[in-house]
Amino acid sequence: MTKEEIIKKFNINSHQEKLLDTYIFNLKKYNKHTNLVGSSTLEDTWNRHILDCLQILPTLNNYNCSILDMGTGAGLPGLLLSIMGCKNVTLVDSNNKKIKFLEKTKKEMNLKVKIVLDRVENKEKEKYDIITSRALANLSKLFTYSHNFLKKNTVLIFLKGKTVNDEILDATKIWKFEYQKHVSLSDKGGSLLVIRNLKKL
Numbered sequence: 169m170t171k172e173e174i175i176k177k178f179n180i181n182s183h184q185e186k187l188l189d190t191y192i193f194n195l196k197k198y199n200k201h202t203n204l205v206g207s208s209t210l211e212d213t214w215n216r217h218i219l220d221c222l223q224i225l226p227t228l229n230n231y232n233c234s235i236l237d238m239g240t241g242a243g244l245p246g247l248l249l250s251i252m253g254c255k256n257v258t259l260v261d262s263n264n265k266k267i268k269f270l271e272k273t274k275k276e277m278n279l280k281v282k283i284v285l286d287r288v289e290n291k292e293k294e295k296y297d298i299i300t301s302r303a304l305a306n307l308s309k310l311f312t313y314s315h316n317f318l319k320k321n322t323v324l325i326f327l328k329g330k331t332v333n334d335e336i337l338d339a340t341k342i343w344k345f346e347y348q349k350h351v352s353l354s355d356k357g358g359s360l361l362v363i364r365n366l367k368k369l
């Protein structure tokens with residue numbers, strides 16, 4: 169999709185567009201000395217990162233729900249969800265250099281996100297409505313991490329690559345869950361996975 173098509177699809181207003189452009193500018197600048205994302209992905213940032221993350225938005229019931237982004241890295245998807253109006257986002261990552269980038273971006277953009285420097289398995293056990301992750305670990309491991317943060321109706325939304333079917337099969341050996349799999353808007357080989365009722369067997 170072109171930038172214009174993405175803006176139209178997600179009703180991105182001019183203020184949000186400006187913030188997303190600033191985010192991309194900072195990401196490219198910071199990535200020259202600190203590896204936040206693969207440098208090849210920066211050639212088409214609006215598709216590879218913005219569209220990829222924003223496709224989560226239609227799966228959210230409301231923007232006031234509490235969201236935990238595990239292994240957020242450069243703030244993908246959590247920081248972008250915050251730019252788009254999600255009010256209660258927590259970003260967790262164990263990489264200090266990535267956290268510094270997030271702190272700097274948060275301050276510059278006046279965002280209300282909560283940023284936590286910690287390994288996700290060590291993080292204090294708060295409960296969340298939504299748990300997201302992108303390129304952190306396989307599904308079974310994501311479930312293990314998520315298990316500490318589940319409420320009764322927590323929804324897990326993961327951006328997954330082409331091994332998704334094998335990961336689902338693998339996870340069913342240890343976990344019981346319901347899922348919907350959507351073809352990724354940004355990469356036909358990828359999937360948006362929406363998971364409910366996660367329980368350990």
